[in-house]
Amino acid sequence: MKEIIEYIAASEAILTNSYHMAYWGILMGKKTVVVDKFSTKFDYFKYKPEFISSEQENNRRIIRQSDLDEALKNARIYPGALAEARAMNLRFFERAADIIDKQGIEKNKNWQSLYELNLQALWYPQSRISQIDNLYSHYNELYAKLEELNWAAQIRRSRLFKIAKKFRRFLG
Secondary structure, eight states, X not given: OHHXXXXXXXXXXXXXXXXXXXXXXXXXXXXXXXXXXXXXXXXXXXXXXXXXXXXXXXXXXXXXXXXXHHHHHHOXXXXXXXXXXXXXXXXXXXXXXXXXXXXXXXXXHHHHHHHHHHHHHHTOHHHHHHHHHHHHHHHHHHXXXXXXXXXXXXXXXXXXXXXXXXXXXXXX
16 A cells, blocks of 8 residues: 555656546546546546546557547646545544444444544644645635725725715815
8 A cells, every 4th residue: 555655646647547546646636547437436536537548459458649648638636635535534434433422332442543543634744734725725715805805995985085075075
């Protein structure tokens, strides 16, 4: 497992026909291209990889360079995918733990180890970085909206100023 994660981390993009390799590539922020999609389960990814097909030529499967180039050009990176997946897994774990508690099932060493692993995931630096990236993105969106509102308020103030000026002249 460690070797696979290191391989994905060191890669610029992922080219695979494996569901799990595609999923892990997306979570690790890599452009991901699936060759010869073999199942509809790929259709249920929230964050979609690109798909291409290979062709049979001289008893071999080949991928056209132009198809690969186009897929890599269109492939997207989803920066918040890993943090979102971790949060979903943690919520699932918490729901399962709640059911265990309500059923009165005895907690043993394995349950405690699983609980501690989930708590460690909360403090994993990459997860925190992704969360910070998401917060920064939301901050930028909010800032842009505030700028729009401020601009609109300035227009209203300038109109009110003109009206007040005219009114003072009228009274005065």
